[in-house]
Amino acid sequence: MADYLSLSGIYPNAALPRIFALFFFRYMFPIYKRAYKKKLTEDDLFSPLPSHNSCFLGAELEDIWIKEQGKHNKAALHRALLKMFGGRFFIIGLSQLFSEILLLTVVPFSIGKLVRYFETNQKTISENEAYYYCGALVLGITIDAVLAHPRLMSHQHLAMKMRVACGSLIYRKTMKLSRNALNKATVGQMVNLLSNDLSRLDQGFILAHFAWIGPVQVTIGTWLLYREIGYAALFGVAFLISFVPLEGNFRRSCSFEPFTLQLILINHAFLLAFLAKRTSVLRLRTALRTDERVRLMNEVISGIQEMEAIRGHAIIMGLIYSFEVFVARTAIFLSILGYVLLGNYVTAEKVFSITAIYNVLRPVITILFSISISSIAEVNVSICRVQKFLSYEEVSGEKEPKGTENGLDKHESINSKPRKEYFTKPKLVLRNVCAKWEEGNVENTLENIYLNVSSNKLLAVTGPVGAGKSSLINVILKELPIHSGTMEIQGTLSYASQEPWLFSGSVMHNIHFGEEYDETRYNKVVEVCALKSDFALFPYGDKTLVGEKGKLLSGGQKARINLARCIYKKADIYLLDDPLSAVDANVGKHLYESCIQDFLKDKMRILVTHQLQYLQSADIIVIMNDGQIQVEGNYKELQSSGVNFSKLFDAQSTEEEGEKRKTTSRQNSEVKYNLSGEDDDIEEPLLEKETQDSGTISASVYLQYFKSGGNICTILLLVNLEQDLADKVAANLTLSNETTIDRTQILYIYSGLTGLTIVISVVKAIFFMFFFTVASKKLHDFIFSKIVQAKMRFYNSNPSGRILNRFSKDIGYIDEYIPSVLLDVIEIALLLSGTIVLTSIVEPFLLIAALGLLVLFYSFRCVYLETSRSVKRVEAITKSPLFSHMTASVQGLSTIRAFAAQKLLINEFDELQNRHSAAWFLFIASSRCFALWLDLICIFFIATATFSLIAVSKIIHGGDIGLVITQYIGLMGSLQWGMRQWSELENQMTSVERVLEYTKLESEPERELTNPVPVEWPKKGQVKFENVQLRYSESEPYVLKNLNFSVEPKEKIGIVGRTGAGKSSTISALFQLYDIEGSIIIDGLDSTQLPLDVVRSKISIIPQEPVLFSGTMRKNLDPFEKYSDEVLWEALEQVELKSEIAEMPAGLNSNVSEGGSNFSVGQRQLICLARALIRNNKILVLDEATANVDPHTDSLIQNTIRIQFADCTVFTIAH
Template sequence: MFFINLQKVIFAFKIIKFRAQTAVQTDERLRHTNEFIQGMQVLKMYAWEYPLAKLIHKIRSEEMKYLKPASYIRGLFMSFILFTTRLGIFLSCMSHVMYGGKLTASKMFFIVAHYFILRQTMTVYFPQGVAQVAEAYVSIKRIEAFMKIHETSIGDPSVLDPKNTQAIFRSVTPNDLLSVGALLQKGVFMNNIIVKYGDYVCINDLTANIVPGQLTAVIGPIGAGKSALLNTILGELIPSFGDIKVNGIVSYASQEAWLFSGSVRANILFGEYFDRIRYREVVTVCTLIRDFTLLPFGDRTIVGERGASLSGGQRARVNLARAVYKKADIYLLDDPLSAVDPNVALQLFTNCITGYLKSKAVVLVTHQLQFLQSAQQVIVMEDGNILGRGTYNELESSGINFTRLLHTTPVPVTETYSEPPEPRLQPRSLSLVGKQSSTIIPEEVDEIRTYGKMGSYVYKEYIKSGGNCCVILIVTLMFLFTQFFASGCDLFVAKWAQLEEKRASLGTAESLGFWNVLTRKDCILVFFILIMGDATFAISRSFIFYSVCIRAAVRLHDRMFSSILHAKMTFFHTNPSGRILNRFSKDIGAIDEALPSSLIDTIQICLNLVGAVIVIGVCHYLLIIPTVLVIVMFIALRNYYLRTSRSVKRLDAITRSPIFTHINATIQGLITVRSEGKESILLEEFDELQDIQSSAYFYFLSTSRAFGYWLDIICCCYITTVTLFYTFTEIEGEGPSTGLAITQAIGLIGVFQWGMRQSAEVESHMTSVERVLEFIYEVEQEPPLESTPDQKPPPSWPKYGKLEFQNFSLRYDVVGSPVLNNLNITIHPREKVGIVGRTGAGKSTLISSLFRLGYESGLLLIDGIDISKMGLHDLRKKISIIPQEPVLFSGTLRYNLDPFDEYHDGLLVAALVDVEIKVAVINGAACLKLIISEGGQNLSVGQRQLICLARAIVRNNKILVMDEATANVDPTTDFLIQQTIRTKFKHCTVLTIAHRLATVMDSDRILVLDAGNVVEFDHPHILLQNSDGLLSQLVLKTGTSMAKQLKKTAEKSYSQAKSDTYEGDDEMDLDQSNSRKQ
């Protein structure tokens, strides 16, 4: 026994090794799964389901490579429980007999009782303890590694190098301001700062002061270091040289709007005290009043995770409103105007930035260069270098190549702007409840909680996932043969003791009938064969059983991932990522490891129980009565316990999902949280969620302990009954049988209790299977990805790129109102169409209709083929898109361009060079090995957008869609993108959604949308002839000078289009003339 347990300790170290390796792969799988969930819409548009599923399958295979041996070691532990006790009895009896001892009933009883008492401790509790210590060790080491990560100390004095006292960051708290008073000037003061991110210099030698009443605009191309400057002021980046002093309270609006799953009002207040007057002022200057009237519950509407129920412009304005509502001295605004249309951008700049915040120190990162003349200070950056600093006029006259960033003439924003009408607010409340909006995506739904008894279908599905009927039959037979040999060992040792007693008393064994033919050596041989049979079948059974369980876990994971991958987008709008991730983490983890161990324990103990009952019955049939009664009591108690345990376990699983969602949202908005000083609020919320989950788990543990207590009481009563039975019943010559019966009864104490507990654990862990099956069967799926042979489009489709919308409507939900209403438009081949409209007009929804991301009615034809009849991949692979929010996945740059590995490196590098990705221009093919971090966080938003453009160039489709693709780039890059599109997509149909009207004013036609309806659709020059038209109004809102330039661009484009048409007609006439001559 000692030797075997020594082996278990050795195996435990193996488990530690395998568990650590498994944990690494599990983290990798969950990280990629979370990425895919976050970027699912873009993933579907690119038709990248297969390569990303392949990646997850590869990681899952690596995870299983380490999980399998760890599971097999656990299987060995389970096998030891069966045969090590009997092996110990065999060795002890054999040694005693071989050395001339007499095997009497009393001695045999002592040996058997001794090993049965040791069995539970040495073969169940000890190996389980070793395994759990190994698991705990791995977990503790991982937590320790995380806790050792360097923590930020924002708000505290920080000196990077004690010898270098020049590198100082200082953020002053309100208490500091009270103590210092007027001696301390509010603002940001930077002196020769150099900031590095790794080895890359983000900011090189910047000296600037930002004081109250001053608007500082920061401009520059993508990757210039503009956001790095804001992060330095926030303390997220620390200068390696120079000093920066931040005196005052800071508020920050991030470039990518960060919203959490709550109401619009909660997102704006973000823990601040609700001041009715200030709140009214902020939502007014942030132009949210009209949006509140459209939202179904006004500002109390739940925005969903990451603001799923709001448009991009609405998210940006709520994000800005949160920063403005906070009473601060310094406001850092990272490009808040790019995600809104020109009219809204003008209102935000005039009413909010230069109006409401005019007395504050404001830093505005922007690509909207028409606003620069209103700034008191302009900082021009490029590649981390400061090209210039001063007023707009100073920079223009300084000789710095400043105007190369300006492809439009900046104008004073106050030139033609008039104050908007006073919004009508309901006097009694600021909830602003309005009519049901047609543009609202379904709100987040509560997680489904199942009640009642576990359905038999759950067990059937789990068994079916593990293998076919043949495999299940083999496993069943292995279990039965294992128990047959185990019970055979127990019965034979009693007969051997009887044989020895008869021989000792009579000198012969004739009275034993059949057994008289067995000599002492024969008995040893038979016992040895029985033990070897038990050991062989036990080990084989464990290996086969765990193989089946691993196969079931792999199939269930793959089926759930496939179901999620092919789910409609409504599912992701109504289910937070934490809820989905909970299924892939905790539930899959339970199916991987906890369920197989509990299940094999339960099956083994049930068979042990049957075997023990048979042995006791053979020893004396009357003992079957109390044994059966005890079994019935146990089953009744178990069923009573499970009615509570099932519900508590389901509650435990459901209360865990909000924790995942909360952590995920916090990490995504970590810089915003820190800048707003709301760490304590989010920690309190986390504590509340954790307390709720801990309460549910505590109830589960409490019910389990109560169940165990009553099991012990029943076991004690049973042992007392068996002992009293043999005490008051004289059964002559049955000493060995009596000893065997009592030892079996004693063994049942632990077996009964442990078996009932493990069977209850199986039921609890099967809730994880149940939750996985919910996602497999109850998630609404998209139409098939591949077309049927009779509906498959030709390989050359689409050849022209003609789009026809015929009575077309689209809604995001089956029961929701249409977001697009009865569209009837035709977009001709090679036509360049701009799509404009106010925020929430349905522009991005129109793009979604091309990819069939909603519930559509009517017809949408591409080159005369109804897209609703074909497979989604046949459709989506033929349309290129540059999405509104550029999405990159962790991996290499090459993987992000070509996950199918269809194109050679030269083509990929050429595409990167075309969009002027500098690393490609400098390093060539080597740049394809560049590692992209999770979500592309190591690149700026503009750089990510350029990579998306390179993707479109590589795919070279006849239809290109640009969903506000230039919103986050500077005018130079915008001009570059437009030139690239004109060159690379000259013969393609291009649809462009843009907030910069200059981007689309040279389009062949402009489609103007409002509330999901087509308002105008013609060449921009023609539309501008109607002064009352919506496009004319949008143009006028940009200012007089800008409006003139936009009109000039439209007129020039119109003249060029007419010229091209005439030339085309002349060429056609010439061709027809030549054909007549022939």
């Protein structure tokens, strides 16, 4: 509770008013008032409380986790969480036990005495005593309400802190993951851990205490029932207890046909242990499938330019509520039946006393206890998944190294600042180093590496694709574990990765990347990296946002900014992994001379390159092959020793020839900024802000959701609900006249109504199961198809984290939470309707007050809903950046660690979590405040009605009084719960609304064929552009204007031009990635009139950034399994990868890691070439495909294209 008192400016200074504000949520009143007047935004959120600050919680849990790992051989995250949060958790449990016992004892006792008072001719209870009992009743339910909601708030706040702490711990662990671990832990799994698994903590612990409170309540309740009706109580209690495993059986039923639901009514005697075990299994399977779904979506989003999860167990969970009422009524019936058959006389006092007790026991036994067990099982699965992730291997720099010399650790921290007392000059020494990614691998990745580099030397590392060049850099960065040998590093490191890594921020932030800003150095770095001209033409200069992964920049710009970040850092050793391959010869020459040779002349530089013209000026040249250093020395030494560079790499070695030959580049000409005039490609410089709707959820959202469930099922469900309502009203009226109707007759009537209730409940459960399963599946499939068919601009303007949020969090809510909430709303609407009908029949004068109560409740709901709906939307928006941040961090992990920027990124993640926590805290606080005040209004109504009934007691029958009081007390909890669930439904329907937003995405045009396209089309490969115009959106100028040219079959066309001239835009037009005007004639057919999938399937492309998907090699080469193994092996042989793939344990079925990370960039490019060979289309596009390969592989690709695609039309983008 002390946490809430720290909300500065919300509570008054005096102690009592502060406590009043705490228990009655007075601090929410200004928020309600503000939200009613305007839409809430992130600016209206509370500042993060110190108690749920992500940085504090993450650091504390990390410290406890480290100690846990040190104390136990098998560290358990459960113990760490228990140590951190257990004390407060159990205090909350004791408070909850007190409230439950109060309800179980005071309320039934008071109702029984009041009913006796209203019996005809009774003289044992006076009017004053009746007022006392009435006061006790009201006081009991008031104390429970005033304690319950602050307690639930405290519980939810505690669960939120656990989630935040675990989320921060997961991210901190991510910063330490080894490359081997990253092959196991996909981005999809990490996002799923943050979005779905940790959300279990928010939901799972709320009811956890009922796992032990339930048995205590049942024991006390059974004893109270025994005091009232003797052994007859055992009939009803036994029946209730027999339904405890029902929830687990329902979960099991989601894997089978609906008719098994009927069998469950008979077969509900499973052990409780089986419930927990089965729930855990299903939860784990669901989590794993969700990992797969999120991973797949992440890959689709990442590779779009170049599955459905197991669901239903949570839907079934909500169906249990459909059985609650009939189970409770049957239990009451069995108890009364047993009492009567044992020869006893039933009185109204007995009937309504045991009814009140059963009303307390009913949710505990049939719902809360079983759900608490399953929730604990689900939380256990989630915690175990997090624990498994925390056990993954870390980079060697985080652990004790294997290589030592003279007993001293020579692995100095690569991120430590240079210490003058240890060295005067930077030094790098590797002695007989052998390294491999996995301990179990037979072959080493690097073998017997010996290097000794000191002072201001320039070491050039070269060699063919897969030789181990990048692996050598990874050893120095301590990303690749050393198996044997020693490494000594003196000095700090800076690193420019082979694949440029940029995060979603400004250009300036990407360059200084947490380093202290030095304007003089910054300007010099911009100059030597040839960025000044770009900055001058960027819409916001160096303040321009680069977009996720730099998607708003060209490839060359990304490479130069990546290099600028490396050299801006003041370091002793600079690791440059092929930074010159992404720029043309002139820019490359400038970067080499001005940046590497001049600006860094006093530093140690290790340059990986394939460009031989730069080797002559290197101090040391290392030529690698098969993971070993083949030769080492300076240029003259190697020449004199007989090394023939041109023969070794099949390329020219002089600078002049290097400039004349076709350069290898991966620059993306489809720049997103206007760099050089009206002919340039143009794209919006800023990412689109995520939309946030306001106001009520549109009726069309509900209509679309219900239509997704199937129209017939919806109609049948409504008819069944009407029958259910009529049956409940009849049963309750029968119960109120238990003492005035013949005993045999009442047994027949009540038995018939109970049986009818069972039948209706089963039918309703089947309808619900069908409805929710179909609705969830249709919405998922619909949004998936819409995203896959979306236009390219959508991916350029939306971060992947934002899209993944829809597929993880929003689809998760539709799968798991909306069904149970909607069921609650429907059931409570039936209960409310039945209560109103009963009240109008029994005591018509109370109907006016009940309708007034409804009007007051609805007014409260409108005020609350304006707040909760806005906050829920803000909460959903603040969640997306967490996923984007995680995705970007994993992609740039090596760079982050090389720059010692882990703390910076962790702080950013913690800040994002704090922002989300502020929204979540406001959401749960508004919910609890609303619930408390609804309860208080309902208590006031009950007090008024009960005291009024005492005043007119002479004209009212005792059974009617018992019916009214029990109905309204039951309504007290149910009505406020129903109102909150109704409001919660609005909040949760924002997930449906957000999903439906994507169904409105502008899709690529669907074209119908008037005449079938010949199977062999295109047979020749003739391409003709006629007045082609292209622009990225209707609001932007054309980037291609009246483009006209003709390409004859088999011609090899080079597309050249300055940065931004429209080279890649021409290829985009060929593939029709954006809306175009004009015609593109291919072999006599206008491709702009043909279906897009037909056109694109007939054109092969080898992109500048190779795209591989996780799965098997076979799936990457032949996704649709159209070709035989012989064809696949032949293609691999042609790109000289056959031997390498054949040596892998599973051959074509060998695993390809996420993004192809277990292959070098050059090898990925060759796999893409093999894929193009297999498809054997007549038109091939090379989008600067030789950027990341050595001259030999470049020559291989060119020769392969020259020979294998001799009969094809080839478009090649080049500088």
